[in-house]
Amino acid sequence: MATEFSKLRLQTGCTAEQLAAELGYSERQVYRWETGETKPRKAVLDRVRDLAGRPAEPVPFAGFTFIDLFAGIGGLRTAFDDAGGRCVFTSEWDKYAQLTYQANHRDNRQIAGDITEVHVMDIPAHDILVAGFPCQPFSIAGVSKKNALGRQHGFKDETQGTLFFDVARIIDAHRPAAFLLENVKNLQNHDRGRTFEVIRRTLEDELGYELHVRVINARHFSPQNRERIVIVGFREPTAFSWDALELPPEGLRRMRDILHPEDGSEAPEGHYTVGERAEVSEKYTLTDKLWAYLQGYADKHRAAGNGFGFGLVGPDDTCRTLSARYFKDGSEILVSRGKGRNPRRLTPRECARLMGLPDSFRIPVSDTQAYKQFGNSVAVPVFREVARIMTPHVLDILSPPQESRLKQSA
Known part of the structure; x- marks a missing residue:
């Protein structure tokens, strides 16, 4: 059974070795406290509680807010933080991923669990929705058949029961200025392209967003062949172009850079x-x-x-x-x-480097959980670059240029 000390240590995001150095004790002594072999003094517990509640360092605010869905360990969060955004809501169901997320994003805000159980009105207003949603099978039937049966069609029917539906219902309710969705490359070919067609039609035709889709390989930034589909949408017409991406040539980075x-x-x-x-x-x-x-x-x-x-x-x-x-x-x-x-x-630290995370990234979980988390994460530098080119277009939607405002008021 986990001791109070071990629970607090996980909340700090420190390894036993790091916490020992922070407290001025031996690593062996920290393990004794972890296992309950001995009990730490009150002053030690108070210090660990202080470390666990240490607030996050502020980042420059560029003027937009975002929510982080299916957040994992916060790879997409990191990219949009670095673009100057402010995260106002996080959802992640896995308790171990929550530990890693909280250890590295210390804004003292509770992480919502299963997004399917969260009411849209309990989610704060936001400018960008960010989600690395899991891909579940979509069942597509003809609209005419649904009409004959008196059933609803469109995204409320075709995506019901999938996690994409929860993304769609939040976009529908809050109408953010933009969204970024991430998935495996094969999403485009799933079920002979039918799955992606439902997603495209939902976002573009039904919800009315301008859609931009591209597959990007992490090999531009990391010695890893990792292709992911990136779906960017804007509530209003923009001059957004993938040509603005600044991608180094693939293959420049080698394993020696992360080993x-x-x-x-x-x-x-x-x-x-x-x-x-x-x-x-x-x-x-x-x-x-x-x-x-x-x-x-x-x-x-x-x-x-x-x-x-x-x-x-x-x-x-x-x-x-x-x-x-x-x-x-x-x-x-x-x-x-x-x-x-x-x-x-690879060690978990090498896995973190492979995903573009700095050595300051805290890994408070077991190796098994760490491998799962990094394998499910995103290559942060890829999405940092996508967030960079999205930001000016989001800000234009939120604060249109003076000329545009004059036309709207005329």
Whole structure:
């Protein structure tokens, strides 16, 4: 059972090692408090409570507010924070993702859980809706059949029962100036394109938003092949263009940019890296049994003419897409350790770097939960750039130029 101290430590966003340094105690002593072997003094608990409630550092406010739905660990939140936005509402159902989110976005506001249970009027007014919504199957039937049955058609029927419906109902109720939706690239091809057609028709034809869609690969900013569809919508006509994106050439970044150098040039971090040289802990090296299984699995599929198998990378490579299943065997991204040595998984810190997060990003959860969270997250630099080019058009809608205002009043 979690002790009061362990719960507070998670709320601070600190690892046991970080908290030990903050409090001036040994890491071993912190673990004793975590497990309940001994009880900390009141002064220690008061200090940890203070750390847990430390307010977020203010960011420059550009003049727009946004809400963060299906927020995960806050990757999209980070991008729009950096564009000068102010988050006024967050929804995320997973309790472990909530811990990581709160550890890194300390605005002392409660995170709403299941968005399907939140009434639209309980969501504050906002200028931009941001959502990395999960894609669930859409059932599409002919409008004529629905009319014959006396049933409603349009998004209120065709998307009912999907999480996209909750995005649509919030947009319909609040009419934000803009939205940004993120999903896997294959959303466009799901169910032979029918799913995406429902989404397009809902946003563009039914809700009346100007739509801009593009697939962007994180390889512009990270040594990871990660393609995601980005759907941007504006309530009013704009001069928005994807041509304004400033994307570095793909492939400039390599794995050496995110891997632990293991040469003493960075400080050891918790159980990720150890010793004076901050070498990656052996716990991340694959066992002989697992490595033999993955090689056998790859050989079997190679013989059958399939492309399934592990992805082995070195410092000069780029890697496959990090997925939420990475915790199972790490097979999609294995780091070579040289001849005669089994490869290893990425550490959670390396996963954070792969997603474009700084080393100051706090990881207060287990490795298993961290792998799931980073695999489900977005590549932050991609969406920081999208937020940058969206912002002036949002501000134009919120505060139209003087010439436009004069025309409206004429």
